[in-house]
Amino acid sequence: MVLDELKIGGLGSSRRRVEDDRFIRGKGNYVDDIVLPGMLHMEILRSPVAHARIKKIDTTRAWDMPGVRLVLTGEMMAARNLAWMPTLSYDTQAVLATDKVRFQGQEVACVVADDPYIAKDAIEAIDVEYEVLPAIVSPEQALAPEAPLIRDDKANQQDNVIFDWEVGDKAGTDAAFARADVVSKIEMHYPRSHPSPIETCGSIADFDRATEKLTVYMTSQAPHIIRAAVALVAELPEHMIRIVSPDIGGGFGNKVPVYPGYVASILASILLERPVKWIEDKTSNLMSTGFGRDVYLQGEMALRADGKILAVRMHTDSDHGAFFSDAQPSKFKIGLMHSTFACYDIPTAHLTAKGVYTNKAPGGVAYRCSFRVTEAMYFQERMVQAAADDLGMDQAEFRRRNFVRDDDFPHRTAFGFLTDSGQYGKCLDVGLEAIGYEDFLKEKEEAAKRGKLLGIGISTMTEPLGAGNSREYDILGIKMFDSAELRVHMTGKAILRTGAKTQGQGHETTWGQIVAHELGIPAEDVLVEEGDTDTAPFGMGTYASRSTPVAGAAVSMVARKIRAKARKLAAHLLEASEEDIEWELGRFHLRGDPSRGVTIQECAMAAYSNLPDGLEPGLENVAYYDPPNLTWPFACYIATVEVDPGTGVWDVLRVVAVDDCGVRINPMIVEGQIMGGLTEAYAMANMQFITFDEEGNCIGGNYMDYLLPTAWETPGFELHEVVTPCPHHPIGAKGIGECATVGGPAAFVNAVMDALKGHDVRNIDMPLLPDRVYKAMTERTDVSGAPPLRME
Amino acid sequence: MTSLFEEITPEASGDVPTRKITISINGEQRSANVEPRLLLAHLIRQGFKLTGTHTGCDTTNCGACTVLLDGEPVKSCTMLAVQANGHEVTTVEGLAGPSELHPIQEGFKDEHGLQCGFCTPGMMLTAKALLDRNPDPTEEDVRWALAGNLCRCTGYQNIVKAVLWAGDKLRGEADGGEES
Ligand code: FES
Numbered sequence: 001m002v003l004d005e006l007k008i009g010g011l012g013s014s015r016r017r018v019e020d021d022r023f024i025r026g027k028g029n030y031v032d033d034i035v036l037p038g039m040l041h042m043e044i045l046r047s048p049v050a051h052a053r054i055k056k057i058d059t060t061r062a063w064d065m066p067g068v069r070l071v072l073t074g075e076m077m078a079a080r081n082l083a084w085m086p087t088l089s090y091d092t093q094a095v096l097a098t099d100k101v102r103f104q105g106q107e108v109a110c111v112v113a114d115d116p117y118i119a120k121d122a123i124e125a126i127d128v129e130y131e132v133l134p135a136i137v138s139p140e141q142a143l144a145p146e147a148p149l150i151r152d153d154k155a156n157q158q159d160n161v162i163f164d165w166e167v168g169d170k171a172g173t174d175a176a177f178a179r180a181d182v183v184s185k186i187e188m189h190y191p192r193s194h195p196s197p198i199e200t201c202g203s204i205a206d207f208d209r210a211t212e213k214l215t216v217y218m219t220s221q222a223p224h225i226i227r228a229a230v231a232l233v234a235e236l237p238e239h240m241i242r243i244v245s246p247d248i249g250g251g252f253g254n255k256v257p258v259y260p261g262y263v264a265s266i267l268a269s270i271l272l273e274r275p276v277k278w279i280e281d282k283t284s285n286l287m288s289t290g291f292g293r294d295v296y297l298q299g300e301m302a303l304r305a306d307g308k309i310l311a312v313r314m315h316t317d318s319d320h321g322a323f324f325s326d327a328q329p330s331k332f333k334i335g336l337m338h339s340t341f342a343c344y345d346i347p348t349a350h351l352t353a354k355g356v357y358t359n360k361a362p363g364g365v366a367y368r369c370s371f372r373v374t375e376a377m378y379f380q381e382r383m384v385q386a387a388a389d390d391l392g393m394d395q396a397e398f399r400r401r402n403f404v405r406d407d408d409f410p411h412r413t414a415f416g417f418l419t420d421s422g423q424y425g426k427c428l429d430v431g432l433e434a435i436g437y438e439d440f441l442k443e444k445e446e447a448a449k450r451g452k453l454l455g456i457g458i459s460t461m462t463e464p465l466g467a468g469n470s471r472e473y474d475i476l477g478i479k480m481f482d483s484a485e486l487r488v489h490m491t492g493k494a495i496l497r498t499g500a501k502t503q504g505q506g507h508e509t510t511w512g513q514i515v516a517h518e519l520g521i522p523a524e525d526v527l528v529e530e531g532d533t534d535t536a537p538f539g540m541g542t543y544a545s546r547s548t549p550v551a552g553a554a555v556s557m558v559a560r561k562i563r564a565k566a567r568k569l570a571a572h573l574l575e576a577s578e579e580d581i582e583w584e585l586g587r588f589h590l591r592g593d594p595s596r597g598v599t600i601q602e603c604a605m606a607a608y609s610n611l612p613d614g615l616e617p618g619l620e621n622v623a624y625y626d627p628p629n630l631t632w633p634f635a636c637y638i639a640t641v642e643v644d645p646g647t648g649v650w651d652v653l654r655v656v657a658v659d660d661c662g663v664r665i666n667p668m669i670v671e672g673q674i675m676g677g678l679t680e681a682y683a684m685a686n687m688q689f690i691t692f693d694e695e696g697n698c699i700g701g702n703y704m705d706y707l708l709p710t711a712w713e714t715p716g717f718e719l720h721e722v723v724t725p726c727p728h729h730p731i732g733a734k735g736i737g738e739c740a741t742v743g744g745p746a747a748f749v750n751a752v753m754d755a756l757k758g759h760d761v762r763n764i765d766m767p768l769l770p771d772r773v774y775k776a777m778t779e780r781t782d783v784s785g786a787p788p789l790r791m792e
Numbered sequence: 793m794t795s796l797f798e799e800i801t802p803e804a805s806g807d808v809p810t811r812k813i814t815i816s817i818n819g820e821q822r823s824a825n826v827e828p829r830l831l832l833a834h835l836i837r838q839g840f841k842l843t844g845t846h847t848g849c850d851t852t853n854c855g856a857c858t859v860l861l862d863g864e865p866v867k868s869c870t871m872l873a874v875q876a877n878g879h880e881v882t883t884v885e886g887l888a889g890p891s892e893l894h895p896i897q898e899g900f901k902d903e904h905g906l907q908c909g910f911c912t913p914g915m916m917l918t919a920k921a922l923l924d925r926n927p928d929p930t931e932e933d934v935r936w937a938l939a940g941n942l943c944r945c946t947g948y949q950n951i952v953k954a955v956l957w958a959g960d961k962l963r964g965e966a967d968g969g970e971e972s
């Protein structure tokens with residue numbers, strides 16, 4: 001009797017989540033839930049100004065307060081060579097400021113005390129004298145000839161430029177533009193945003209003088225990278241460092257970098273020889289930790305009159321804040337921006353990118369995104385809509401005409417990526433059908449007669465998820481592979497550990513499903529553990545939707561290694577040669593006689609009790625997986641909106657999402673990821689951004705200013721799917737966690753712009769706040785959202 | 793100097809002004825000497841070691857800290873512990889007995905109403921207050937009731953479904969009938 005894969009929780013089963021059992025009881029174990037004996041509490045004093053020279057720091061009053069154990073300043077850090085630390089992008093970042101503060105919210109001093117209330121009191125008692133300098137809050141200001149030099153700490157830095165980078169074919173692109181019938185141009189700003197998981201960042205450092213071992217419990221999406229970084233920064237032996245990521249209350253890229261608070265808590269624990277806990281408050285999290293986006297685009301498309309795109313030319317200026325600490329593969333300065341237009345068949349393209357320092361928080365992280373792919377696809381789909389409008393073509397038809405065709409794979413994009421599969425036209429058709437495209441266009445026309453503004457926005461894209469391969473992708477030189485270790489016990493139950501780290505994605509549930517698929521061991525018999533560097537195999541962590549493409553593939557591969565050994569055990573048990581044994585799910589049998597067989601569980605028992613001569617005991621293995629390519633999920637998102645002509649307020653009428661992420665391991669979890677992503681897309685289009693005034697004050701540094709949609713505003717979502725298995729992934733899966741965040745924003749913005757057709761507006765920068773929409777409509781003008789924010 | 797943050801003792805420590813309070817927490821009477829400025833959320837988490845109540849913000853916006861005070865949802869990060877003196881507090885740990893689940897908990901699991909789980913306790917308690925008041929809410933009622941609780945992972949759709957699922961189940965139980 002062949003096992004029913006769905007019954008054992010294998011691939012395609014919407015198995016309910018294992019981790020939920022503790023979360024719904026309030027028994028999760030987040031970092032702030034951990035209490036160690038003798039633990040002290042750390043708070044950070046942050047700069048109130050964006051740019052200033054530090055004249056003096058006086059900590060006397062703080063030291064004198066009862067319950068204060070330690071006050072750390074930049075000077076004390078410098079004495080231990082810890083005032084600066086390397087970033088993930090080969091720059092340096094201040095741990096505690098010594099010379100200058102370079103953004104509002106920068107870490108200036110720390111207090112460690114018996115409880116956080118005392119630590120907070122003591123922070124107030126530190127006196128700092130600042131000499132305030134002019135603040136820079138945009139690339140335009142940073143590049144102005146008279147701009148003050150932000151990074152005067154760096155010997156060879158003469159200006160505020162971090163990099164000038166280019167990719168593509170300039171000559172070919174220029175030639176194509178010379179031949180174009182129409183050139184379509186658009187400029188826009190993708191505003192600064194923050195991943196803002198509900199749980200902030202934090203750590204508990206616990207240095208044990210007796211064993212010389214340092215244990216750090218922390219909110220990290222990539223604990224092994226942190227272990228390596230701590231070994232390098234603090235010059236501690238790597239085997240004496242244990243990083244534990246317990247349950248994480250959401251990450252979205254925010255919990256990838258190394259933050260000064262982690263480093264300071266480690267030093268404090270070493271100095272005091274007691275555990276030191278640091279839990280950030282929300283304001284600190286929003287003002288100082290890894291932001292996303294903040295990129296300006298100048299985009300141009302060369303078009304033929306019949307709608308064919310001949311070439312694309314793009315220039316981006318990106319604002320990285322005071323330190324270049326983007327968490328991204330080292331080869332690419334502006335992440336994977338050049339994955340833009342990957343779903344379109346474009347003969348030639350050229351991208352130039354300039355990155356600058358400003359007096360804003362550092363940390364361009366891949367916010368629910370694969371390294372700037374979110375900007376890449378937003379720019380692409382806004383440019384596509386503008387081009388269709390310029391040609392007077394239907395926006396769906398324009399896309400269809402330029403898609404890479406289903407039989408054109410593998411396809412080399414104009415910027416050099418290799419896409420391996422796709423059914424873009426079908427995906428679009430499913431979306432159009434679901435939304436009722438033709439009917440909506442009629443309805444829109446009718447509504448216009450009654451003075452109502454309806455709009456429909458489409459966004460189609462394919463994006464590269466799941467870095468590496470390791471030839472091209474590394475972080476600080478560490479190759480981007482991943483790992484899985486599987487130990488099958490003698491009763492056929494198993495424990496699986498990977499180098500990834502779940503933060504809500506449900507690895508404890510889905511990894512078991514892959515094992516069930518590969519070995520026929522029921523998913524419920526597989527315990528999944530992640531996040532402890534003492535026990536998990538080395539891996540690069542979870543971000544950029546890389547878990548399923550890389551670690552998930554490693555799970556398949558390690559299970560296949562186990563199966564290969566089990567086959568030898570089966571041959572031994574069945575007294576046959578290996579070649580005469582056949583595999584069916586969960587069982588080996590004799591070729592030609594399916595009735596004579598042994599289950600995987602019987603093989604497991606034999607591995608510990610009945611071995612053939614010469615075979616190693618045990619049924620355990622580890623696999624390191626280096627993917628041959630990225631995975632290329634694709635999607636079509638369509639939104640319909642109604643804009644109120646009297647106020648500029650817009651309401652979402654419907655949202656249709658069609659996603660192709662290949663084989664779905666757990667459809668329920670996949671859909672959960674898509675809906676979460678759509679909500680962030682809606683948030684960015686509608687309300688969520690961080691900006692700065694002329695003095696460099698952060699606007700959006702708390703939840704009263706940084707608006708996140710609630711259940712009330714968030715629209716309902718209609719989900720559809722197309723399935724094109726990934727040709728190189730062992731089970732045909734692709735990344736999915738970020739697609740909707742990447743592709744979604746353009747659907748909303750395109751819909752509002754569609755509603756405003758005829759108002760002479762080409763672009764409104766996100767978020768499309770009612771006042772911006774109103775201004776665009778009534779003054780018939782584009783509206784920029786670039787800082788500085790001026791109060792009118 | 794005793795830290796009143798983690799070591800909540802029935803006796804005052806002497807060198808910090810404290811007030812003695814008594815709270816019924818999940819049906820159990822607990823007394824503590826607390827600094828007047830101690831937040832209820834911290835008393836619950838650190839003092840009573842009930843860490844299912846989370847804190848996610850400093851502006852009363854996220855709702856991760858939601859508990860029920862005499863059956864009404866309150867944000868425990870914005871209440872002083874002393875204000876809860878003499879009141880009944882319910883946290884996620886008090887939703888059901890150790891070996892059983894409340895239908896709201898079952899609903900969240902069954903409808904995939906959580907991902908990272910950080911907002912979940914607050915969401916469930918807000919949902920409980922809603923269903924206690926309005927056993928048969930519409931989707932709109934649920935969305936409105938949950939508007940003080942932020943979730944960054946799920947997009948809310950499945951949370952709404954989970955609450956409606958729980959409502960159905962509770963009404964089924966109240967009717968004494970099996971759910972169809
Ligand atoms: S912690 Fe955010 S509302 Fe209480």
Ligand code: FES
Nearest residue numbers: 907911943944945
């Ligand atoms: S499940 Fe993560 S915040 Fe709601």
